Amino acid sequence: QVQLVESGGGVVQAGGSLRLSCAASGRTFSRYVMGWFRQAPGKEREFVAACDWSGGSTYYADSVKGRFTISRDNGKNTVYLQMNSLKPEDTAVYYCGAVSSGNLYYARAYDYWGQGTQVTVSS
Numbered sequence: 001q002v003q004l005v006e007s008g009g010g011v012v013q014a015g016g017s018l019r020l021s022c023a024a025s026g027r028t029f030s031r032y033v034m035g036w037f038r039q040a041p042g043k044e045r046e047f048v049a050a051c052d053w054s055g056g057s058t059y060y061a062d063s064v065k066g067r068f069t070i071s072r073d074n075g076k077n078t079v080y081l082q083m084n085s086l087k088p089e090d091t092a093v094y095y096c097g098a099v100s101s102g103n104l105y106y107a108r109a110y111d112y113w114g115q116g117t118q119v120t121v122s123s
Helices: none
Strands: 004-007 010-013 018-024 033-039 046-051 058-060 068-073 078-083 092-099 117-122
Touching: 004 092, 018 033, 018 092, 018 117, 033 068, 033 078, 046 068, 046 078, 058 068, 078 092
Parallel strands: 010 117
Antiparallel strands: 004 018, 018 078, 033 046, 033 092, 046 058, 068 078, 092 117
């Protein structure tokens, strides 16, 4: 069992930055690929970024490449999403998830999810 708790969301002006954190419980955290997804009102949950167990391999949606950075600290059981140059279209609820196997780009593959944190980017 892995429990995930996101934090760090808020309201920011376009061009600003936020850092999201996802704290995980459970001693098996390092076994999981960790991902960030987001969901805007009326839209499906979409992939944002993911990293492998070491954080050495990272994956990004084209829409955030070059602006967002995912990282993890297995000693702290935490994964981060640094978001720079934010745009109004980045506004959504951001979720972190943990996946043990399957396609990391697809939400249905994930085994565990946090409750989400709201990010609002004003123009």
